Amino acid sequence: MNVASLTIDQVRAGLRAKEFTATELAQAALDFAAAENAKTNAYLHFSAERALSAAAEVDAALGRGEDPGPLAGVPIAVKDVILVKDVRNTCASRLLEKFVAPYDATAVQRLEAAGGVIIGKANCDEFAMGSSNENSAFGPVRNPVALDRVPGGSSGGSAAVVAQGTAVVSLGSDTGGSIRQPASFCGVVGVTPTYGRVSRYGLVAFASSLDHIGPFARNVRDAATLLQSIAGRDPADSTSAFAPVADYSGAMTGDIRSMRLGLPKEYFAGLESETGGLVEKGIAALRRLGAEVREVSLPNTEYAISCYYVICTAEASSNLARYDGVRYTSRAAGANSLAGMYRETRGEGFGAECKRRIMLGTYVLSHGYYDAYYIKAQKVRTLIARDFANAFKEVDALITPVSPFPAFKLGEKLDDPMQMYLSDIYTITGDIAGIPCMSVPCGATHDGLPVGMQILTNHFEEAAMFRIAEAFERNGGIAAA
Amino acid sequence: MSVSPALREKYEAVIGLEVHVQLATRTKIFCACPTGFGAQPNTNVCPVCLGMPGALPVLNKRVVEMAVQAATALNCTVREESIFARKNYFYPDLPKGYQISQYDKPVAEHGFIDIVLPSGDHKRIGVTRAHLEDDAGKSIHDGFRDSDKYTYVDLNRTGTPLIEIVSEPDLRSADEAYAYLTELKLLMQYCDVSTCDMEKGHLRCDANVSVRLRGAPQFGTKAEVKNLNSFRFLKQAIDYEIDRQIELIEGGGRVIQETRLYNPDSGETVSMRSKEAAHDYRYFPEPDLLPLRIGTAWMSEIRGGMPELHPVKRARFITDYGLREYDADVLIQTREMSAYFEEAARVGGDGRTAANWVMGDLAGALKADSKEITESPVSAARLGELIKLIGSGAISGKLAKDIFAKMWTSEDSPEAIMDREGLRQISDTSAIEKILDEVLAANPKQVEQYKGGKTAVAGFLVGQVMKASRGQANPGMVQEMLKAKLS
Numbered sequence: 001m002n003v004a005s006l007t008i009d010q011v012r013a014g015l016r017a018k019e020f021t022a023t024e025l026a027q028a029a030l031d032f033a034a035a036e037n038a039k040t041n042a043y044l045h046f047s048a049e050r051a052l053s054a055a056a057e058v059d060a061a062l063g064r065g066e067d068p069g070p071l072a073g074v075p076i077a078v079k080d081v082i083l084v085k086d087v088r089n090t091c092a093s094r095l096l097e098k099f100v101a102p103y104d105a106t107a108v109q110r111l112e113a114a115g116g117v118i119i120g121k122a123n124c125d126e127f128a129m130g131s132s133n134e135n136s137a138f139g140p141v142r143n144p145v146a147l148d149r150v151p152g153g154s155s156g157g158s159a160a161v162v163a164q165g166t167a168v169v170s171l172g173s174d175t176g177g178s179i180r181q182p183a184s185f186c187g188v189v190g191v192t193p194t195y196g197r198v199s200r201y202g203l204v205a206f207a208s209s210l211d212h213i214g215p216f217a218r219n220v221r222d223a224a225t226l227l228q229s230i231a232g233r234d235p236a237d238s239t240s241a242f243a244p245v246a247d248y249s250g251a252m253t254g255d256i257r258s259m260r261l262g263l264p265k266e267y268f269a270g271l272e273s274e275t276g277g278l279v280e281k282g283i284a285a286l287r288r289l290g291a292e293v294r295e296v297s298l299p300n301t302e303y304a305i306s307c308y309y310v311i312c313t314a315e316a317s318s319n320l321a322r323y324d325g326v327r328y329t330s331r332a333a334g335a336n337s338l339a340g341m342y343r344e345t346r347g348e349g350f351g352a353e354c355k356r357r358i359m360l361g362t363y364v365l366s367h368g369y370y371d372a373y374y375i376k377a378q379k380v381r382t383l384i385a386r387d388f389a390n391a392f393k394e395v396d397a398l399i400t401p402v403s404p405f406p407a408f409k410l411g412e413k414l415d416d417p418m419q420m421y422l423s424d425i426y427t428i429t430g431d432i433a434g435i436p437c438m439s440v441p442c443g444a445t446h447d448g449l450p451v452g453m454q455i456l457t458n459h460f461e462e463a464a465m466f467r468i469a470e471a472f473e474r475n476g477g478i479a480a481a
Numbered sequence: 482m483s484v485s486p487a488l489r490e491k492y493e494a495v496i497g498l499e500v501h502v503q504l505a506t507r508t509k510i511f512c513a514c515p516t517g518f519g520a521q522p523n524t525n526v527c528p529v530c531l532g533m534p535g536a537l538p539v540l541n542k543r544v545v546e547m548a549v550q551a552a553t554a555l556n557c558t559v560r561e562e563s564i565f566a567r568k569n570y571f572y573p574d575l576p577k578g579y580q581i582s583q584y585d586k587p588v589a590e591h592g593f594i595d596i597v598l599p600s601g602d603h604k605r606i607g608v609t610r611a612h613l614e615d616d617a618g619k620s621i622h623d624g625f626r627d628s629d630k631y632t633y634v635d636l637n638r639t640g641t642p643l644i645e646i647v648s649e650p651d652l653r654s655a656d657e658a659y660a661y662l663t664e665l666k667l668l669m670q671y672c673d674v675s676t677c678d679m680e681k682g683h684l685r686c687d688a689n690v691s692v693r694l695r696g697a698p699q700f701g702t703k704a705e706v707k708n709l710n711s712f713r714f715l716k717q718a719i720d721y722e723i724d725r726q727i728e729l730i731e732g733g734g735r736v737i738q739e740t741r742l743y744n745p746d747s748g749e750t751v752s753m754r755s756k757e758a759a760h761d762y763r764y765f766p767e768p769d770l771l772p773l774r775i776g777t778a779w780m781s782e783i784r785g786g787m788p789e790l791h792p793v794k795r796a797r798f799i800t801d802y803g804l805r806e807y808d809a810d811v812l813i814q815t816r817e818m819s820a821y822f823e824e825a826a827r828v829g830g831d832g833r834t835a836a837n838w839v840m841g842d843l844a845g846a847l848k849a850d851s852k853e854i855t856e857s858p859v860s861a862a863r864l865g866e867l868i869k870l871i872g873s874g875a876i877s878g879k880l881a882k883d884i885f886a887k888m889w890t891s892e893d894s895p896e897a898i899m900d901r902e903g904l905r906q907i908s909d910t911s912a913i914e915k916i917l918d919e920v921l922a923a924n925p926k927q928v929e930q931y932k933g934g935k936t937a938v939a940g941f942l943v944g945q946v947m948k949a950s951r952g953q954a955n956p957g958m959v960q961e962m963l964k965a966k967l968s
Contacts, residue, residue, distance in 0.1 A: 083535050103536075201537050208768035237537050238538070238769060314765060318763070321569060321577070321579060322532045322577050366761055370764075374765060
């Protein structure tokens with residue numbers, strides 16, 4: 001077996017043909033990932049014990065002639081902000097360096113119930129805040145495609161392990177583009193489902209009203225299979241949706257004739273880069289496959305970044321309050337008052353980006369500023385969501401770039417937060433509206449840097465999104481143009 | 482500190498109360514942990530109430546039902562949609578770093594409580610709002626070997642459901658505040674949403690107090706007084722605070738807006754933090770919970786299950802059982818006592834007698850044994866049986882008291898005790914006549930005196946008969962037969 005290029009279908013076939021057992025595959029994946037990790041630093045730690053026991057269960061089920069589930073034996077990485085019981089969960093922060101998860105996230109439970117084998121926890125930006133994975137307290141992740149470049153963020157590790165072949169699929173989280181942007185930078189598929197489609201229970205909160213768990217994979221079908229396994233109502237998350245989960249696999253017919261695709265003009269203005277050219281080619285391919293393409297407008301797009309950074313920092317400032325040195329976090333030594341203990345613990349423990357967002361969020365929620373910032377941002381959020389709702393009256397899906405540029409060099413934007421924030425300019429609107437969106441590989445630049453094309457559909461229309469992405473992929477991506 | 486009555490008269494106090502009532506649910510407001518009191522520290526906890534990373538709140542349905550019942554008792558409007566909000570502040574016993582409360586859209590608003598003043602007058606006190614929130618844990622600052630260095634934290638209480646009830650500044654004295662809190666407590670107990678046990682912290686009260694020259698149109702600057710953990714402290718603290726503010730103003734000073742803490746040992750309030758040092762709680766809507774929507778169908782279902790509140794019960798006791806107003810007032814003082822009374826009255830078939838027993842012998846016996854009415858060894862039904870025996874003439878009131886004493890220490894029915902002890906009242910004419918004849922024969926001197934017109938001696942003779950019958954003779958019959966025999 002070639003661990004580095006396996007798909008879910010190949011794992012299933014291999015297990016059925018008894019080419020390998022789940023245990024053998026798990027051990028091989030663990031060994032391979034451990035050996036390769038020095039190149040990218042994509043894994044923070046491995047969960048060998050848990051992986052081998054999950055694999056043993058799959059083997060036992062197979063031995064009894066039972067169906068061990070759609071993810072049977074599949075080696076999976078999980079972003080280190082999603083709790084896996086008895087496994088360390090650091091959120092790439094010094095504060096949680098020694099924190100061991102006391103329970104399983106719902107997505108993790110479902111993934112294992114489907115036969116998945118979690119082999120380790122993927123590196124990310126601290127508390128999922130960042131666009132380059134350089135904000136990890138445990139060192140940046142290098143892009144497997146070009147090791148001097150960032151993998152994107154915040155789910156940089158989850159994207160990198162899939163691109164590198166050290167996991168078949170992975171789970172990441174997306175608050176403003178943290179799945180799609182790294183997926184596009186690493187040349188893999190990344191999916192942000194509808195808000196409420198996948199339970200957030202056990203996902204360490206960054207910005208609760210924007211946080212999503214979603215899959216990474218090397219092909220659309222695998223991403224869909226992973227999402228199918230974890231989606232659906234969870235009573236432990238009040239914001240999880242009751243809407244039934246569609247059959248994604250059945251929706252991927254390869255036929256997108258007569259589907260109406262919209263190009264929001266605000267997303268293409270001034271995009272004259274190589275990235276723009278590749279996305280144009282992607283659109284041409286979709287047109288060739290029979291889709292009807294037209295221009296649409298999302299007039300409030302220009303306010304998205306401001307809106308996003310008010311809401312996400314406000315929620316983050318509150319969500320990160322619990323890391324206070326009292327219970328499970330590290331605690332600064334030597335403080336001689338309660339306020340001092342808080343100050344020093346948090347001062348030492350949080351990285352610069354977390355501190356920046358806590359301060360911004362505290363400010364926008366403060367007495368006298370709340371209406372001008374938070375309330376205004378919520379109104380803008382409503383307007384942006386309305387833009388999408390209007391667009392989806394005319395079209396079935398929207399096609400846009402994922403990021404204005406491909407993977408940049410390590411350190412290149414580290415000192416310029418505004419530049420860094422702009423790398424999410426095309427992705428944050430989907431989170432603000434809570435609609436499903438994904439990045440599908442759309443060729444590479446002359447330097448060989450992958451570029452992603454973003455597909456967005458209306459709430460709970462993941463099936464249509466997968467159908468477009470899979471048809472595009474099946475026909476060779478931009479080669480079909 | 483105490484200002485003269487004249488000075489008091491010059492000023493008017495303006496008081497509003499913020500009352501926290503712990504809802505008596507079995508489980509916490511946002512998780513399934515038990516709410517029990519007295520468990521080992523940090524055992525009634527889970528990832529949700531511990532504020533573990535990634536844990537999410539799920540609203541307890543029972544809490545909403547209780548909130549609607551409480552709101553109904555407080556004559557409030559229940560909002561069709563209310564919003565939970567985060568109240569952000571740092572404290573070691575607040576594991577999430579925020580309390581989940583309600584801010585601009587509370588579950589209930591615009592209500593009132595009618596109180597009775599010591600003068601007997603009625604007054605309507607506005608209830609501004611009632612909102613739901615989760616309780617924090619407990620910081621334990623002493624009692625440990627290393628308490629000089631460390632504070633211990635017990636998170637068992639974290640996530641216990643509370644409803645905070647905020648009054649309008651309609652109260653004008655400590656007595657009014659006392660009456661308001663008394664009435665509020667009764668309402669919460671009667672609608673069965675809380676035990677309101679102040680010792681256990683199930684009822685907690687803060688007071689906003691200001692004074693102004695009588696007749697002045699504007700309110701004075703208020704101070705918030707905290708730590709009023711008993712009815713007595715509430716009254717003392719408010720009286721102290723009124724006097725303090727009057728003296729301050731009279732002395733040329735100015736009241737500053739601040740939070741003050743009542744110290745029950747000294748009877749004084751002391752400054753805790755100034756307005757400048759007040760927390761900015763940075764309220765914003767809780768993104769982990771959906772807006773709480775209570776539809777009309779659910780609302781009427783909950784309201785349909787409302788127990789009878791004490792003002793209605795009081796009126797009914799007077800009309801249905803013919804009780805005096807005073808007795809009805811006493812019997813509704815607790816929900817348990819009113820329920821006990823009604824059961825005893827129902828079984829005994831006589832409300833007035835039941836009222837006398839509950840307020841008299843039963844209350845006395847409970848007090849002597851330091852027992853609550855819920856712990857009474859004599860159940861309401863058993864007392865009812867005793868009352869029935871009195872009504873049927875089977876026993877006299879005097880005998881009933883003896884039987885009641887025996888019921889207190891055994892589980893037997895009054896009937897069984899009566900039979901066992903041979904305590905049945907003698908109402909048989911021939912039996913009484915026999916004893917009477919013996920008594921008359923044994924006391925010729927008194928018989929002579931009676932016949933000579935000194936009829937007061939009859940009391941002595943009746944007493945002798947009762948004694949000879951060991952108290953069992955029907956005293957009314959003895960009296961009449963004596964009269965007939967000697968006339």
